[in-house]
Amino acid sequence: MNPLFSAIGRGLANYLSKPRPGYERLSRTSLQEVMDVLQPGDILLVDGNSRISTAIKYLTQSTWSHACLYVGASKCDPDEPSLIEADLTQGVIMVPLSKYEQYNVRICRPVGISDTTRDTIINFARERLGHVYDLRNIFDLARYLIQKPAVPNRLRRELITFGSGEPTRAICSTLIAEAFLSVGYPILPEFIRVEDRKGQQVTIQRHYTHYVPGDFDLSPNFRIVKPTLERGFSFEKLRQSMARDVEFDEVTQS
Numbered sequence: 001m002n003p004l005f006s007a008i009g010r011g012l013a014n015y016l017s018k019p020r021p022g023y024e025r026l027s028r029t030s031l032q033e034v035m036d037v038l039q040p041g042d043i044l045l046v047d048g049n050s051r052i053s054t055a056i057k058y059l060t061q062s063t064w065s066h067a068c069l070y071v072g073a074s075k076c077d078p079d080e081p082s083l084i085e086a087d088l089t090q091g092v093i094m095v096p097l098s099k100y101e102q103y104n105v106r107i108c109r110p111v112g113i114s115d116t117t118r119d120t121i122i123n124f125a126r127e128r129l130g131h132v133y134d135l136r137n138i139f140d141l142a143r144y145l146i147q148k149p150a151v152p153n154r155l156r157r158e159l160i161t162f163g164s165g166e167p168t169r170a171i172c173s174t175l176i177a178e179a180f181l182s183v184g185y186p187i188l189p190e191f192i193r194v195e196d197r198k199g200q201q202v203t204i205q206r207h208y209t210h211y212v213p214g215d216f217d218l219s220p221n222f223r224i225v226k227p228t229l230e231r232g233f234s235f236e237k238l239r240q241s242m243a244r245d246v247e248f249d250e251v252t253q254s
Contacts, residue, residue: 062214
């Protein structure tokens with residue numbers, strides 16, 4: 001990409017990364033509770049509120065607009081850098097969990113992998129620290145922001161060209177997808193049906209650049225981890241506790 005387009009891309013990146021008003025965090029789970037259940041190799045999905053997040057969620061028809069790979073933390077501290085992500089303006093970097101304190105998040109855990117395989121996936125992502133964000137993806141998303149396309153839901157995802165595929169460039173979901181596919185870990189079915197330029201349905205092999213954040217949520221091979229359930233949530237215990245609280249209030253008010 002020549003210097004002019006690089007400069008335009010950086011300007012678009014700064015514009016697209018600006019937050020939008022009216023965002024609401026629905027989860028009441030504390031950040032420390034999330035940190036306590038995270039395991040290396042987990043994927044953290046984020047429901048962002050930036051302009052680019054809005055575009056990704058619209059075009060992919062998903063709640064999730066960003067994905068990070070948890071690589072571990074020595075102190076189990078939300079302020080310790082422990083997530084690898086492809087940031088719009090800074091490229092592939094490590095960030096702390098506390099960066100997403102004000103956002104809705106979801107933990108997706110790969111099932112049935114060995115410690116060796118997990119370490120290979122994490123090392124794959126670590127080796128890409130410092131790579132730049134794929135500016136081609138920014139231009140593709142900017143087309144949506146200029147004018148929302150009036151197309152059926154089933155075709156919206158196809159409006160995104162998922163990056164250039166260059167080895168030193170990345171976007172959040174393709175970076176993580178490439179790491180898992182490097183060891184052969186299945187995310188979604190290997191082959192997909194798409195339309196060619198003549199409108200004919202053809203079958204092609206899914207490339208790592210075809211993945212979006214919501215695919216890890218949809219994958220049958222990732223388990224959704226919820227901190228409340230991991231800590232042993234019991235409705236019956238909660239109901240008994242609420243009943244005791246009501247009885248205590250009645251006694252103190254009488």
